[in-house]
Amino acid sequence: AYSFEIENTGNTTLSNVTITDPLTGLILNGVPIPTMAPGDVNTVTYTGLYEIVQQDIDNGKVVNQATVEGTYTDQNGSSQTVPDLSGTTAGNNTPTETLVPQSPEIALVKTVSIANLSAVPQVGEELVYSFTVENTGNVTLNPVTIVDTLPGIVISGGPITLAPGASDSTTFTATYALTQADIDAGRVTNQAEAVGGYSDANGTPQDVRDDSGASLSDDIPTEASITQVPGVDLVKTADTSAFSTPPQPGDIVTYNFRVENTGNVTLNTLTITDPMPGLNITGGPISSLAPGAVDNTTYSATYAI
Numbered sequence: 331a332y333s334f335e336i337e338n339t340g341n342t343t344l345s346n347v348t349i350t351d352p353l354t355g356l357i358l359n360g361v362p363i364p365t366m367a368p369g370d371v372n373t374v375t376y377t378g379l380y381e382i383v384q385q386d387i388d389n390g391k392v393v394n395q396a397t398v399e400g401t402y403t404d405q406n407g408s409s410q411t412v413p414d415l416s417g418t419t420a421g422n423n424t425p426t427e428t429l430v431p432q433s434p435e436i437a438l439v440k441t442v443s444i445a446n447l448s449a450v451p452q453v454g455e456e457l458v459y460s461f462t463v464e465n466t467g468n469v470t471l472n473p474v475t476i477v478d479t480l481p482g483i484v485i486s487g488g489p490i491t492l493a494p495g496a497s498d499s500t501t502f503t504a505t506y507a508l509t510q511a512d513i514d515a516g517r518v519t520n521q522a523e524a525v526g527g528y529s530d531a532n533g534t535p536q537d538v539r540d541d542s543g544a545s546l547s548d549d550i551p552t553e554a555s556i557t558q559v560p561g562v563d564l565v566k567t568a569d570t571s572a573f574s575t576p577p578q579p580g581d582i583v584t585y586n587f588r589v590e591n592t593g594n595v596t597l598n599t600l601t602i603t604d605p606m607p608g609l610n611i612t613g614g615p616i617s618s619l620a621p622g623a624v625d626n627t628t629y630s631a632t633y634a635i
Contacts, residue, residue, distance in 0.1 A: 332356070332378035336398055337420055338366040340412065344400030349376045353394040356380045366400065382430060384493065388470045390432050390531025395425040429531055435467030436492075438476070438524035440542035442554040450559045450594050451513055457554050459483075459504035463524045464546060465492035467538065471526030476502050480520040482509070492526065508556065510620065514596045516558050521551040561593030562619075564602070577635060585609075585631040591619040602629050609633045 332351075338344050347363040360376035378396075386392045396416040404410050415423040439462040446456050465471050473489030487502040504522075512518045522542040530536050541549040565588040573581045585604075591597050600616035613629040 332380065332396075332426070333373065334360075334376040334378070334396065334398075334416070335420075336363070336366070336372045336376070338368050338370045338400070339420070341368050342402045343367050344402055344412070347372075347398065347400040349396050349398050351378060351394060351396040353380060353392075355383065356394070384470060386430050387432060387468050387494075388528065389430070390529070391430055392428045393425050395423075432469045432528070432530065433467045434469045434471065434526065434528050434536070434538040435465070436471060436474070436524050436526040436538050436540045437464045437466045437546040438462070438522060438540050438542040439544065439546060440522050440552045442518075442552050444554055444556075447508075447556070449557070451508060451556050452594060453510050453513065454507050457506045457508070457518060459506065459522075459552070460499070461502040461504070461522065461524075461542070462497060462499040462546075463490075463492065463502065464497040465494050465526065466546065468494050469528045470494065471528055471538070474498075474524065474526045476522050476524055478504065478520065478522040480506060480518075482506060483520070485522075510596060513556050513558065513594050513621075515556070517553055517555050519551050519553045521549070558595045559593050560595045560597065561591070562597060562600070563590045563592045564588070565590075573635075580634050583633045583635060585633070586626065587629040587631070588624060588626040589616060589619065589629070590624045591621050594621050596620050600625075604631060606633065 334349055336347060344366045345364060347366050351358055357379045363372055363375055382392060397413055399411050399413045401409055401411050416426060417423045441460045443458045446458060448455060461476055463474060470493050472491040474492050475489045476485055478485055483504050483506045485502065485504040490498055490501050492498060524540050526538050528536055542552060543549040567586050569584040587602055589600060597619045600619055601614055602611060604611055609631050611629065611631040616625050616628050619625060
């Protein structure tokens with residue numbers, strides 16, 4: 331709501347004193363003041379109402395300036411006008427600046443699909459992420475981007491512009507290829523961040539951020555459960571080449587062991603036991619065996635018949 335104070339600061343009576351204001355959308359109320367003697371002040375005739383628009387909030391302020399104009403007759407009998415630009419006091423012409431509070435906010439929801447994973451997930455199979463980003467503040471955000479610190483994730487789409495209240499759930503997507511460490515952990519947990527840019531009332535670039543969550547109101551990291559299918563296979567073979575002909579008590583049977591990781595999870599501290607009395611097992615444990623890996627050298631055993 332604008333008010334106007336008009337003063338005749340000259341020595342000549344002014345007539346038909348009017349105010350104009352170029353601010354688009356301003357409703358200026360009042361009628362021309364018929365006459366103002368030198369020194370007269372008028373604070374009631376003119377008022378103005380202006381409904382702020384989104385651009386004003388994005389600017390963080392409304393800046394405008396009115397013009398007053400009065401008519402007088404010079405010594406030649408000719409009609410003349412005298413104008414003045416509005417100011418913050420009678421002694422200046424500084425435009426009127428009204429700060430409009432900015433409340434920048436952004437929210438990000440991140441979801442994951444495991445539809446591309448096989449029943450026994452393998453390294454390189456992909457998780458697919460979807461993002462919904464919403465402008466929950468009162469300032470237009472531009473640009474809006476998404477960042478994710480998960481090593482190896484590939485984000486596609488954007489940047490975009492989001493008006494207050496607007497939501498976008500189609501622009502941004504991401505894919506991530508599983509690593510063995512992910513399968514061994516049985517899950518992939520990570521969190522993205524939405525970043526929205528805007529300018530404050532001084533024209534200085536600023537940004538607002540939000541960590542992704544399961545809903546707009548939380549910041550819970552996104553977790554994808556990875557099915558673990560552990561498996562191990564043991565093959566035991568006997569070498570009787572040391573037997574006498576015919577075999578005698580005390581002849582040695584040598585056993586060899588082939589251990590294979592047949593699952594999708596890294597196995598650690600693998601040991602072999604054998605209940606046969608008198609069997610002597612040497613070697614091991616096998617500290618680690620990756621999926622698909624085979625060890626046929628670590629363990630052996632001997633037995634005297």
